[in-house]
Amino acid sequence: MLKVDVSKRLGEFTIEASFASDGRVTGLFGASGAGKTSLINIIAGLLRPDRGIISMDGETLDDTTTGTHVAVYRRRIGYVFQDARLFPHLDVRKNLDYGRRMNRLAEDSGLWKRVTELLDIGDLMDRRPGKLSGGERQRVALGRALLSQPRLLLLDEPLGSLDEERKEDILPYLVRLRDEAGIPMVYVSHDAAEMRKLATQVAIIQRGRVTAFGGTEVLPTAHASA
């Protein structure tokens, strides 16, 4: 269960968001500039809220009344960015293994096999990120986050930098991830169709505020845009 109740002033813009979700995939839906990315940066611990509480499965990650702020690297919250952000000096194998090494987790060949098969990245192991296509990069970034064994996975428009055709290639992987990986996800997108395919619960974000929360029925109809 993820509980978020925070406010944060960013220049002229204020985020005031409150929701609680125990869905497998919580969608944050809204136009660009609505504050979706800032909101998941707060959940990840990259931004500190001015006021409020964030908790995950009963553990408090942020609480401004007690001054609690768990450091990013201690949160065990995976984050997949729009631009994959693979480490350029490491090959795919080392990128994938990075989180396990940093968290000093034991090697888990079963998990490794499941994740690399799920994402179809077994053949890329010895390549450098510079030699990967956009879709491959994004799949490796997903695998890297999963293999760090997070308890929550944040995805910030992971398809945003891909063209339509590539999006269609990656979407099935995300659906499989939702159904097989067993890790709750927060999925940010401004694409209603994408959201409908993936999300189990949706928060509509407009100008920094949650204006609706519920199942995918809160999404605007097919021809309306965000």
Next chain:
Amino acid sequence: MFDISPTEWTAILLSLRVATVATLVATPLAIAVGWLLARREFWGKALLDAVIHLPLVLPPVVTGYLLLLTFGRRGAVGAWLAEHLGLVFAFRWTGAALACGIMSFPLLVRPIRLSIEAVDRRLEQTAATLGAAPWQVFLTVTLPLALSGVLAGMVLGFAKALGEFGATITFVSNIPGETQVISSAIYALIQTPDGDTAALRLVMVSIVIATAALVASEWFSRRAVLRLHGN
């Protein structure tokens, strides 16, 4: 002409030792300072930056004299170090290494600072989301990506240390076998009748070493560009 005499060999090897020790001791410090200047805002940052660059603009003889006042046997720091740690700088090769280290420090810090500034901070954030503590982020992301800058700085600093003259001769004098490095040996030879040929030999040796260092430095910066593009 190409017969290098034992005295000259002594000066060449001493130069290499002084420059190597100076570079190896200064590098970790330069990485720390380069990181501070690149990544942190703090009170007195401009002052720190200025102090580091002073040896570049001060007359070397001034730096050497200040070292003598501070690290000489009767200097505030020098006396303490000699008494408590048995570490003596004045008129020793270690003093030459200290002088070279300080004179080459700004050249070492600059490329390191620039290469750390060039490291994408979003990659550092990404590492943190994968569970890397700040020191792990530094060792596994920042430093490897800045490594070519560090190596380029080391090469430049080494070349500078090899050529240092003014501060060294002021601080530790020109004692053959102890503090006489290539440049002070050349200086001594030029003032000796018939020293020209020997001086020229050492001149050529310094040109060869300096050129090799510059070529190496260029090679490292090319590697840096490739590395940052993930190839």
